[in-house]
Amino acid sequence: xxxILGNHSKFSTAWSLIRDLLQMSTDIQEAVLIMIDRxxxxxxxxxxxxxxxxxxxxxxxxxxxxxxxxxxxxxxxxFIEEAEEFMLINKKLFPLEIDGxxxxxxxxxxxxxxxxxxxxxxxxxxKCCIEPNGTSYSHMISCFSKVRNLFDSLRLYDEMQKxxxxxxxxxxNALVYVLTCENCVKESLKIINKxxxxxxxxxxxxxxxxxxPLCESSKLDEARSILALMExxxxxxxxxxxxxxxxxxxxxxxxxxxxxxxxxxxxPNGETFLLILDRxxxxxxxxxxxxxxxxxxxxxxxxxxxxxxxLVGGLLECRLYSKARELYAEMKxxxxxxxxxxxxxxxxxxxGQGGVSNPKHTKNGKLVKHGTHKVIRxxxxxxxxxxxxxxxxxxxxxxxxxxxxxxxxVNATDHIVGANKGWNPGINYTLWANNQTFYAGDYISFRYxxxxxxxxxxxxxxxxNCTIEGALGNWTSGKxxxxxxxxxxxxxxxxxxxxxxxxxVSVVVHPLASPPMSAVPAExxxxxxxxxxxxxxxxxxxxxxxxxxxxxxxxxxx
Numbered sequence: 019x020x021x022i023l024g025n026h027s028k029f030s031t032a033w034s035l036i037r038d039l040l041q042m043s044t045d046i047q048e049a050v051l052i053m054i055d056r057x058x059x060x061x062x063x064x065x066x067x068x069x070x071x072x073x074x075x076x077x078x079x080x081x082x083x084x085x086x087x088x089x090x091x092x093x094x095x096x097f098i099e100e101a102e103e104f105m106l107i108n109k110k111l112f113p114l115e116i117d118g119x120x121x122x123x124x125x126x127x128x129x130x131x132x133x134x135x136x137x138x139x140x141x142x143x144x145k146c147c148i149e150p151n152g153t154s155y156s157h158m159i160s161c162f163s164k165v166r167n168l169f170d171s172l173r174l175y176d177e178m179q180k181x182x183x184x185x186x187x188x189x190x191n192a193l194v195y196v197l198t199c200e201n202c203v204k205e206s207l208k209i210i211n212k213x214x215x216x217x218x219x220x221x222x223x224x225x226x227x228x229x230x231p232l233c234e235s236s237k238l239d240e241a242r243s244i245l246a247l248m249e250x251x252x253x254x255x256x257x258x259x260x261x262x263x264x265x266x267x268x269x270x271x272x273x274x275x276x277x278x279x280x281x282x283x284x285x286p287n288g289e290t291f292l293l294i295l296d297r298x299x300x301x302x303x304x305x306x307x308x309x310x311x312x313x314x315x316x317x318x319x320x321x322x323x324x325x326x327x328x329l330v331g332g333l334l335e336c337r338l339y340s341k342a343r344e345l346y347a348e349m350k351x352x353x354x355x356x357x358x359x360x361x362x363x364x365x366x367x368x369x370g371q372g373g374v375s376n377p378k379h380t381k382n383g384k385l386v387k388h389g390t391h392k393v394i395r396x397x398x399x400x401x402x403x404x405x406x407x408x409x410x411x412x413x414x415x416x417x418x419x420x421x422x423x424x425x426x427x428v429n430a431t432d433h434i435v436g437a438n439k440g441w442n443p444g445i446n447y448t449l450w451a452n453n454q455t456f457y458a459g460d461y462i463s464f465r466y467x468x469x470x471x472x473x474x475x476x477x478x479x480x481x482x483n484c485t486i487e488g489a490l491g492n493w494t495s496g497k498x499x500x501x502x503x504x505x506x507x508x509x510x511x512x513x514x515x516x517x518x519x520x521x522x523v524s525v526v527v528h529p530l531a532s533p534p535m536s537a538v539p540a541e542x543x544x545x546x547x548x549x550x551x552x553x554x555x556x557x558x559x560x561x562x563x564x565x566x567x568x569x570x571x572x573x574x575x576x
Contacts, residue, residue: 020049024056025478029065032056047073051087058095059478060507061452061526066092067104085112086121093125096448101125102139119143120153127161130520131444136161152183156192163192164519165444168200187218195227203228203240207247222248222256230515233262257284264294269306273313280317288319289487292513295325296472296494299332307332308341324474324489327356331492356491357503432461432499435523441466441473441512443519456527460502462510468496471521474513475500481509481524484517505529 023032032053039046050073057066070088073080080088085105092101102122105114112118119139126136136158143150150158155178162171171193178185190213197206206228210220225248232241241263245255260279267275272294279285291314298307311329314321326349333342349355433454436445441464456462464473474480475491486492492513493500502508505527512521 020052021056024053025059027060029053029057047084051084051091054088055091055095058091058097061095061448061524063092063095063097063100063452066097067100082112082115082117086117089118089121093121093129096125096130096446098122098125098130098135098446099449114146114148116143116148116151116154119146119148120151120157123154123157127157127164130446131161131164132446132520133161133165133167133444152178152186155183156186156188159189160192163196166196166199168196168202171196187213187220187224190218190220191224191227194224195231198228199231203232203244220251220253222253222259225253226256226258226262229259230262233265236266238263238266255282255284257287257290260284260286261290261293264290265297269309272310276313276317286317286319287487288322288325289485291317291319292324292328292486292489292492295328295332296492296513299328299335300468300494302336304333304336304338304341321352322488323354323356324486324492326354328492328494330356332494335495430459430461431457432463433525435462435464435510440464441471441521443516443521445520447520447523451523451525454525456502456525457530458503458505458527459530460527461499462502462508462525463500464493464498464510466496468494471512471514471516473498473500474511476509476511478507478509481511481522484511484522486511486513489513502527 020032020035023029023035036046036049036053039049050069054066054069057063057069070080073084085108089101089105092098092104105112105118105122119142122139123136126132126139140150140154140158143154155174159171159174159178162174175185175189175193178189190209194206194209197203197209210224213220213224225244228244229241229248232238232244245259248255248259257279260275260282263275264272276286276290279290291310294310295307298304298310307329311321314325326345330342330345330349333339333345433456435441436447436450439445466472473493474486474489476486476489480486480488491500502525507524507526509524510522511517
């Protein structure tokens with residue numbers, strides 16, 4: 019109950035329940051740790067730390083085990099710097115031990131994947147006279163592997179063995195991956211054979227770590243040979259295995275993989291088709307994507323919001339407006355809508371023409387082409403004066419509309435995710451989000467290589483588990499601007515596997531009417547990552563628009 023209340027930010031009600039438990043002489047330590055977890059999940063590390071510090075007020079003295087649980091909670095939600103700082107500041111109360119440093123290392127190595135911070139913590143351990151153990155080496159080798167640093171991965175592996183620590187499957191999986199990425203497939207297979215002789219059991223994740231980089235490099239024949247070895251070892255391919263093959267398959271190959279997945283009983287599911295549609299739209303093959311769309315229904319996969327948004331958006335980019343409208347109508351008939359698409363497809367004129375329709379309109383039975391200086395007169399007019407007045411009136415209205423648009427966007431802020439680092443693996447986006455203040459009407463923008471990454475709007479479950487099933491939105495342009503209209507928490511992840519390497523960010527949007535007290539300093543402290551409108555420039559621009567508009571109106575009044 020406390021977890022549910024905290025999950026919905028009903029912290030006051032949750033605390034009242036804890037007080038009731040305390041009056042009943044019930045141990046509340048687990049309940050308080052749940053509160054700490056929910057505060058951290060709500061991006062409120064300060065409250066999480068404060069809650070841990072008041073444990074003594076409840077006649078509970080936190081021990082080393084409780085501290086490790088607390089540090090693990092902070093790191094799990096991306097507050098790795100805060101966890102490390104708390105551990106070092108309280109070293110007199112809680113002596114520094116290898117277990118605490120391993121939690122911090124795991125945060126930098128496996129949750130965020132920041133090799134520079136991981137190296138710094140490794141050096142800090144040495145300064146504090148803390149000897150690394152097998153877990154420490156496992157985390158560091160895993161991190162070096164994820165950034166494809168073969169030399170340091172092998173160096174630490176040798177050092178680990180020399181110090182008497184026995185590597186586990188985590189280490190061998192990391193070596194298999196980095197060796198395959200560096201075109202050392204034979205060496206990867208030797209590692210797998212060595213693991214078998216040692217009595218360890220390679221599983222599907224071991225072979226997937228070979229198949230995925232091979233498919234990314236379009237080495238499909240080698241990937242199929244690894245799949246054959248996998249099946250010889252009586253290891254069943256997983257849905258991730260087939261997703262890897264779909265990353266570079268043609269239409270015929272895609273259908274073949276889908277049939278194989280169905281026979282094996284591992285899909286396909288909604289995420290499978292989302293990956294396929296995204297790939298063919300990036301390749302500018304809308305006809306192939308539409309063929310897959312029809313295949314999707316044969317596999318009894320029900321289209322969701324993310325599927326419709328991805329396909330309709332791709333059709334619009336390819337200028338297939340008629341088909342886009344058709345799918346958008348089907349989307350709405352199924353009770354699904356996307357405000358981002360609605361503004362492009364909603365009717366804008368008396369004839370129901372949308373914003374993406376043919377940019378030609380009729381006026382009094384005659385065709386008028388916008389964007390040219392030529393005006394086609396109506397036969398009913400014999401004098402040019404009424405037409406000139408109408409033209410001046412239209413232009414004056416246009417300028418006043420522009421002036422109004424400037425006035426409404428003067429306070430909007432564009433928050434560039436990751437600032438100059440962009441949307442890439444190995445960056446702590448939680449720390450970036452904590453330094454921002456988001457208001458309703460602001461934008462969040464993602465900059466990335468569109469051939470490698472993308473952006474999905476998901477719910478909290480998808481965010482926590484790095485899954486895009488049931489996604490609420492999808493962007494793939496490489497330079498995406500997303501308006502934050504509602505005062506709520508938004509969850510964004512990368513759907514191409516980057517989420518597991520730290521490409522996920524959660525932001526809280528505050529109402530514009532009553533911003534928090536920290537709004538102003540937060541906005542000024544993040545100039546590198548957000549681009550607020552320049553008020554002086556806008557004022558000058560607005561003045562120019564107003565003067566020009568009055569001049570035009572004056573020509574009519576005179």
